[in-house]
Amino acid sequence: xxxxxxxxxxxxxxxxxxxxxxxxxxxxxxxxxxxxxxxxxxxxxxxxxxxxxxxxxxxxxxxxxxxxxxxxxxxxxxxxxxxxxxxxxxxxxxxxxxxxxxxxxxxxxxxxxxxxxxxxxxxxxxxxxxxxxxxxxxxxxxxxxxxxxxxxxxxxxxxxxxxxxxxxxxxxxxxxxxxxxxxxxxxxxxxxxxxxxxxxxxxxxxxxxxxxxxxxxxxxxxxxxxxxxxxxxxxxxxxxxxxxxxxxxxxxxxxxxxxxxxxxxxxxxxxxxxxxxxxxxxxxxxxxxxxxxxxxxxxxxxxxxxxxxxxxxxxxxxxxxxxxxx
Amino acid sequence: xxxxxxxxxxxxxxxxxxxxxxxxxxxxxxxxxxxxxxxxxxxxxxxxxxxxxxxxxxxxxxxxxxxxxxxxxxxxxxxxxxxxxxxxxxxxxxxxxxxxxxxxxxxxxxxxxxxxxxxxxxxxxxxxxxxxxxxxxxxxxxxxxxxxxxxxxxxxxxxxxxxxxxxxxxxxxxxxxxxxxxxxxxxxxxxxxxxxxxxxxxxxxxxxxxxxxxxxxxxxxxxxxxxxxxxxxxxxxxxxxxxxxxxxxxxxxxxxxxxxxxxxxxxxxxxxxxxxxxxxxxxxxxxxxxxxxxxxxxxxxxxxxxxxxxxxxxxxxxxxxxxxxx
Numbered sequence: 001x002x003x004x005x006x007x008x009x010x011x012x013x014x015x016x017x018x019x020x021x022x023x024x025x026x027x028x029x030x031x032x033x034x035x036x037x038x039x040x041x042x043x044x045x046x047x048x049x050x051x052x053x054x055x056x057x058x059x060x061x062x063x064x065x066x067x068x069x070x071x072x073x074x075x076x077x078x079x080x081x082x083x084x085x086x087x088x089x090x091x092x093x094x095x096x097x098x099x100x101x102x103x104x105x106x107x108x109x110x111x112x113x114x115x116x117x118x119x120x121x122x123x124x125x126x127x128x129x130x131x132x133x134x135x136x137x138x139x140x141x142x143x144x145x146x147x148x149x150x151x152x153x154x155x156x157x158x159x160x161x162x163x164x165x166x167x168x169x170x171x172x173x174x175x176x177x178x179x180x181x182x183x184x185x186x187x188x189x190x191x192x193x194x195x196x197x198x199x200x201x202x203x204x205x206x207x208x209x210x211x212x213x214x215x216x217x218x219x220x221x222x223x224x225x226x227x228x229x230x231x232x233x234x235x236x237x238x239x240x241x242x243x244x245x246x247x248x249x250x251x252x253x254x255x256x257x258x259x260x261x262x263x264x265x266x267x268x269x270x271x272x273x274x275x276x277x278x279x280x281x282x283x284x285x286x287x288x289x290x291x292x293x294x295x296x297x298x299x300x301x302x303x304x305x306x307x308x309x310x311x312x313x314x315x316x317x318x319x320x321x322x323x324x325x326x
Numbered sequence: 327x328x329x330x331x332x333x334x335x336x337x338x339x340x341x342x343x344x345x346x347x348x349x350x351x352x353x354x355x356x357x358x359x360x361x362x363x364x365x366x367x368x369x370x371x372x373x374x375x376x377x378x379x380x381x382x383x384x385x386x387x388x389x390x391x392x393x394x395x396x397x398x399x400x401x402x403x404x405x406x407x408x409x410x411x412x413x414x415x416x417x418x419x420x421x422x423x424x425x426x427x428x429x430x431x432x433x434x435x436x437x438x439x440x441x442x443x444x445x446x447x448x449x450x451x452x453x454x455x456x457x458x459x460x461x462x463x464x465x466x467x468x469x470x471x472x473x474x475x476x477x478x479x480x481x482x483x484x485x486x487x488x489x490x491x492x493x494x495x496x497x498x499x500x501x502x503x504x505x506x507x508x509x510x511x512x513x514x515x516x517x518x519x520x521x522x523x524x525x526x527x528x529x530x531x532x533x534x535x536x537x538x539x540x541x542x543x544x545x546x547x548x549x550x551x552x553x554x555x556x557x558x559x560x561x562x563x564x565x566x567x568x569x570x571x572x573x574x575x576x577x578x579x580x581x582x583x584x585x586x587x588x589x590x591x592x593x594x595x596x597x598x599x600x601x602x603x604x605x606x607x608x609x610x611x612x613x614x615x616x617x618x619x620x621x622x623x624x625x626x627x628x629x630x631x632x633x634x635x636x637x638x639x640x641x642x643x644x645x646x647x648x649x650x651x652x
Binding site: 136138139140141169184185186187188190191194195198199200225228229230231232233234236237238241242244245247261264265267268269 | 462464465466467495510511512513514516517520521524525526551554555556557558559560562563564567568570571573587590591593594595
């Protein structure tokens, strides 16, 4: 690794680099979250827009980028690093998956540069690759979550652990020696939505758009039922029968169903004993996982948005260290 | 049990009973299947119509009955016995659940008579109650399947066994000493439909209404993946990644998904070792279960529509024996 700043013989790069800001973007399927970071990774400003990949026509990414954060790129020397579905086949530029085991070096070596033509005004923009692994002959993949995991490692000052990033498709990530060893996708968020909105169970629940308060006791009952059950295929029917026999209110059943699904997710994962699971996600959902993990006898640490920004910061720093001429 | 026919002192009932036919109806949520049976339970005629409970407005059952099978009831002495959702709260007349353990005696004692006003022209019509059980404080229920199970027992000449009735909501039924001891609902058919039509996986599959041939190898791969997996929440994502990496065709993935769901159903059930599982259902689906059970190391026997007709026949016979004056 070369010295970052050689004052006896200043070069263009180091002069610029010393005042570089990083425009960090977490660009997923449904939203575009952005932050402007200083050299130390401190968040100077944040913006968010409902301009996820699914809302953008092919070829339209550069324009959305300019609209949303073009002004942040006006300052000379500002780089942009993006993570998430923006690097998928249907994204701005495809950033091929980096295979497990994948550490910061492998990720930094695989950044996909958005070329000057696509990036208007020659902005220096790169995309973090997703990570893939193979288990029993079946591939598994993630995009964006790898960045949050590297951020979480840095924030917690550790180089190993079990991470869960709950969501439509939860990602469970195992890290050893600073490298992602394995990942596993669990479709819990999507199953919950399917059952909540499209299944026969929805007839026993309030309308999907109703504002229903979370019911802790019902949630916990659902988690416990799932943890001791065999499959959501079987436990899910209890939503209907508890309603049919008047054993639980329609409102409480919403939380119960959430507990059944999250409990099922925990049931099917090999949970670490004697170590904390790191939960990275939106606070309300992360707290449900914390509670469910507690019922499964496992402690947890919660992290939020800061993990993504820190992840983009450390990947950017590693890339600059590896490829200072970039 | 009284003698069936006392010729020295004939009574109205026995005279009629001796030439009684039975109109057997399996009236479910989406269809109405009917059969005319003779005294011995032999099927004389069959009809089927897409007039399930969900297609009938409250109060409209009598009319549909008259339209579909009223002529079969014209012959004096003909009784009608119905099973299925027709006995639910939203059905013609509610037939409260019979609690496990439930044998022919308990079922026959709980038939719900459709009164003369509801049954036009004073037809003698009764409904078989569903069966309920309770497991870990959670109720489970079925309607119609109990009748098929009693029919299967009679057809096979046994009084015990494990039965599966695959469908939107598969029912697993354990019988001991001629009585239903336990039932368990597994929402496999509905989960398959949700994933096939409404989930992100549908983007990797042919349109839901496309005519896709069954792919045995892909189906078996799905079953094996589910049997060795932890939860459908996790294995389901492989449909997406196998497509993403070009490892399986969209057509084959339909069968693979079916295998994943049926395999999950078997994974979560305590399968009998050294005994056959009795599969009662439509031939194509029953054969998939037979194949999947085989991969799980369990032999099976398949039965079809005949189980429902035989079940209604034996329940009717038991009711007549118990309540000859009816």
